[in-house]
Amino acid sequence: MKHYKKLKTTIIAIFILTSIFVSCQKEKVHKKFKEGKNTAVFTTKFVIVDNKEITNVFHYKEDGTWQFNSDDNYENFEDVAKIVGLGQIIKIDKTILEIADLPLGYSASRKSKNEDWTIQKIK
Numbered sequence: 001m002k003h004y005k006k007l008k009t010t011i012i013a014i015f016i017l018t019s020i021f022v023s024c025q026k027e028k029v030h031k032k033f034k035e036g037k038n039t040a041v042f043t044t045k046f047v048i049v050d051n052k053e054i055t056n057v058f059h060y061k062e063d064g065t066w067q068f069n070s071d072d073n074y075e076n077f078e079d080v081a082k083i084v085g086l087g088q089i090i091k092i093d094k095t096i097l098e099i100a101d102l103p104l105g106y107s108a109s110r111k112s113k114n115e116d117w118t119i120q121k122i123k
Helices: 002-023 086-092 094-099
Strands: 041-044 056-059 066-069 081-085 106-109 118-121
Touching: 056 094, 066 086, 081 086, 086 094
Parallel strands: 041 066
Antiparallel strands: 041 081, 056 066, 056 106, 106 118
């Protein structure tokens, strides 16, 4: 009987610790873009060639296009622009799926891949 009580207490302790651990984990987001993975999107050489983190995303209201940028500065977008498939962007950074439902006319920004997105209307 002693062994049963000790086993029961151990199982309850494991359950409680597991519950605490799971609740502290960042919630996994299972969103999908409504656009297909072959949809052309805009990005920069900084993201594609230099492997910089995507920190700014724009979903333009005028034509529904997406743009995925790093924090790098540039004078002329055409000088650094790249057009790739949405699937390539998702492969580079799966956390992009967190904002797959970003409305038309809005942007999302963050300081790093480990930060939460801030959503705002494009001015």
